[in-house]
Amino acid sequence: MxxxxxxxxxxxxxxxxxxPEDMTSQKEEPPIHCxxxxxxxxxxxxxxxxxxxxxxxxxxxxxYTDYSQVLDRLxxxxxxxxxxxxxxxxxxxxxxxxxxxxxxxxxxxxxxxxRRPVALVVFAFFTVLLKRLDPAWFIRGWPEHVINxxxxxxxxxxxxxxxxxVEQIGRLSDSxxxxxxxxx
Numbered sequence: 151m152x153x154x155x156x157x158x159x160x161x162x163x164x165x166x167x168x169x170p171e172d173m174t175s176q177k178e179e180p181p182i183h184c185x186x187x188x189x190x191x192x193x194x195x196x197x198x199x200x201x202x203x204x205x206x207x208x209x210x211x212x213x214y215t216d217y218s219q220v221l222d223r224l225x226x227x228x229x230x231x232x233x234x235x236x237x238x239x240x241x242x243x244x245x246x247x248x249x250x251x252x253x254x255x256x257x258x259x260x261x262x263x264x265r266r267p268v269a270l271v272v273f274a275f276f277t278v279l280l281k282r283l284d285p286a287w288f289i290r291g292w293p294e295h296v297i298n299x300x301x302x303x304x305x306x307x308x309x310x311x312x313x314x315x316v317e318q319i320g321r322l323s324d325s326x327x328x329x330x331x332x333x334x
Contacts, residue, residue: 278318
C-alpha cells in the first residue's frame, strides 16, 4: 500500500500586506445599499429584551449568563451593522451576521428548538439582520418566514417584545403579510 502526502505552504504575509503600487489598481468593495435604514430604536427594544431576561432568570443562574451573552453579542452585531456612520462592505456583512449564530450556547439553542418564548424573542431580532442579506436568492423570504413563525408561537405578552422586529421586517419588505401577523 502506497501512501502519498502533500504539503501546502502559504505565505500569509502577502495576504495582510499590500504593495502600495497595487493599491491604486484595486477598487474598494462597495457597501451593500440598504433602501431604508433600520430605526435606531433597536437599542430601546433590545434593552426591553434585557429586562425580560432579568425577569426570567436569577442573576446567579447559568441561563441569565448565557442569555445575557447572547444578547450582548446581538447588540454588538446590531451596532456594527446598523449603528455606524458608514455601511459595511458585503464581504464583512455576511460573517458579522452569521457569526452571531456560531456563538449561541447550547442552552439557548435547546430553548429555541423547544420554542421557549424568551429564546424566540431574542431570535426575532436576528431576522432584521438576516433581512440585510435579502438580495441573496437563498435568503430571500426567510426573514419573513421566520418572524411569522416566531410571532405565531408566542403568547400575547411575549408578542409585545417582538413588535419592533415585526415592524422592521414589514417596513423593509413588500412581501410580509402583515394581516397574518396581526391576526391572533
